[in-house]
Amino acid sequence: MYVVATPIGNLEDLSPRAARLLGEVALVAAEDTRHTSRLLRHLGVAPAVMSLHEHNEAGRVEQIDRRLAAGEDVALVSDAGTPLISDPGFVLVRELRARQRCIVPVPGACALVAALSAAGLATDQFLFNGFLPAKSGPRRTRLEALVEHQASLVFYESPHRIHATLADLARVFGERPLVLARELTKTFETFLAGTADTLIARLEADPDQARGEFVIMVEGAPPRDVSESVTIEADALLSSLLAEGVGVKQAAGSVARLLGGARKTWYARAQRLKDGD
Structure with a gap:
């Protein structure tokens, strides 16, 4: 089964490979058959078309698997862009892969x-x-x-x-x-x-x-300033580890993994706490 990316707007963004495969497969599983039929007419090809959307996807698995078992090739498309990316197809691909069917991505617009x-x-x-x-x-x-x-x-x-x-x-x-x-x-x-x-x-x-x-x-959040992360809670965690007999180096490593920041910064902080500063 080919997972075929289709244009998100400009029809020229359909790859030559995708256009060729849509003309060669026996069946196209489409989110909206009306929308996909217009694309197929534009390409001048006429494979069989089956609807596959969020409400019927689970029920289509057996039908598509039987076509694949019979030696037919199938294309999965969504209305626009790459299938499965906020579009149907995950259930189908997961189930077919579990049955050892060959799933082939045909990349394109996203x-x-x-x-x-x-x-x-x-x-x-x-x-x-x-x-x-x-x-x-x-x-x-x-x-x-x-x-x-x-x-x-x-x-x-x-x-x-x-x-x-x-x-x-x-x-x-x-x-x-x-x-x-x-x-x-x-x-x-x-x-x-x-x-x-x-x-x-x-x-x-x-x-x-x-x-x-x-x-x-x-835009992502700016990197945290480690000095702002040295809070009462962080001091309490370091103090608790030290009180349990954990060494300064090990305590600093544990806090670095939990809270981020440089290990050497937490080591210095832990050492001050151990020394009573």
Whole structure:
């Protein structure tokens, strides 16, 4: 089974390999058969098409496995971009791999990678979070759990929730820089940068900027200053370890693993505590 990335906007982003395979497979499993049929007509190919979405995915496993067992090739596609990335397909791929079926990735467009590549945020580490919860309470809880991450944060969002999500980002992240990517690879592709509050103002000033599908990227948290991490709780942990007979070096190593920071900084702190300073 081929896991085939399809365009997220511009049809020219479909790879020649993907176009060829979509014409060669016996079956295409598609998130929305109507959407995929338009792509197949554009390519001038006509394989059989089967729906596969979040509501029927588990029930499609046996059907697709029988086609593979019969020696047929199958392509899995989503409406746009790479399947399984905030799209259906995980259950199918997991089950087929467990049955020793051959799963072949056919890479191509992916909105989060495209957005990060042009956002100007750090990409050595990033944390993809898909779509945030629809309601503000759970959404803010999720964001608060991420606020200390030093990796760039990436979210998908829909146009009808973009204002509310930016408002929650403003409450949780304050003045942290954001980049908002909209309508990637399409005619009105836009990148907006600023704080959440300034981006809200941009969208309110130009309602057209609130249309389309969004990738929200948040700059990671700055590295913690170790001196700020030396709290009463950290001193209590070091003191407790020392009181139990743990050596200064070992205590410093344990705290470094738990709280981060340089081992030598914690060693000096532990030594002062042991000496009674």
